[in-house]
Amino acid sequence: MRILVIALAFLVVGCGAIPGLGADGKKHDQLVKYAQCLRQQGVNASDPPAGEDGFNLDARGVPKDKLEAALKTCKQYAPKEEPPSAEDLDRMRKTAACLRKNGVEASDPTAAEPGIRVGSPPPGKDIDAIMAACQKEVGE
Template sequence: MSPRLRDRRARGRLARRLLAAAALAAVGVAGSGCASSEPGAAGDGPSGGRSATSATRDQAVRFAQCMREHGVRAFPDPDASGELTVDGVVNGTAIDTSGPPWTSALASCEDLQPAGFTGHERSAAQQRGALAFARCIRVHGVADFPDPTPDAPLVDTRRIPSAATDAGMRALNAAMGACGRQAGDAGVSAP
């Protein structure tokens, strides 16, 4: 495979990952409905307590089950480490993060959502990368792309009026593909 084709494929994977994050950012989460119950600690491990990894995985499993029960049937279970991120869930799947089933399930399962599912606050260096990413996106044709704040998603389509159309999303996708290095500097990497 030529280096150019490999680079194009990597940019495409990054663009898909960013679009998944953008789709999640467009979802308004309100309310909660799944009951959270803590499993008992006695007898759960060799010393009678639960390990942090086990507790993290158990919460992520309960969140995944809740999402499936509330209409996102293809929502996967977490990996063995218990890690569950929106990017990992939607990349390479047909899960629609902009539809009513996703929105409703997220709202219903909010109290079970694992830490880091939707991201984290960027460091100062990552924020500089995020601002460079925003400038790059604007240079590549999405004039209404805003500067992200450190605790906000890198791409928030609710703040990009042009992304409300198919042509606008295609332009955003193309710009994100061209700005992969800056996205990496902001802490987002291609799978």
Template sequence: MRKSFLGACLLPLLLVTAAACTKSDDGRDVASVGGTAAPSPTPSLSMLEQGIRYAQCMRAQGVAWPDPEVDGDSVRILGADKNVDADVLNKAEEACKPYQPTLSGPERERKVAGGLEFSRCMRENGVEDFPDPDASGPGDADDSVRKDPQFEQAEVTCRGRMRPSSGPSS
């Protein structure tokens, strides 16, 4: 009886000692409510799925942002209304940056090639300062370029020339 009593007392003592001698966990691999994990772009999502997720985020931030449009094989990511308060838009863009659609592979190459073609067309039609696309997507004309008297007609002409799958879709 004395041996079983001693065994019953030794087992918990042994477990407590083993637990005390193990390395403590710093908590880095533990999920928590107050965590700071940020979502990241998911290139495995289709452009349409990325565009919808981004639009939902922008709307959640108070910006009226439409869902993407689909035209055949082309997905066009639309933008906010021109009358949106700049501060609200900037804050929403910053908050939704992790969800911003990203192109990859052949889709990206086709889009950049279309953007280059569109930019060249705009310059050939009188808008000399129209920018080429960069790594983030098609070139976007700032207000000074948009005020060019030839801008509107050049844009109509160039959009008419573009195939639906290669035109810039910002």
């Protein structure tokens, strides 16, 4: 099971992937509806590629209150996640520590709230590059 580092409900700034429900047609269609709904609310979310179980979300520049409103409006289409394993949770905590080491505010995930709240990167730094480096360091 792949648990993604950034959970939508707590995304403040940045972008990440939204976990899916699997690649079958019905579940894929649900993810497409979710992405479409988010776009209608002004949040940049790409449709998942055919056969994929996730999609990209870019919330940079979206005010926190607007993002939270979009998530609430589109909740009916949101994917349901299984709780993370202890191994996944440990990996997410290591990723949060790596983000902080690189100057990005990042909360530690818990079993109840497995996402990482991510703040803005330091001036002149790219959040995508920092996230990619941390995922490589942690082994995701």
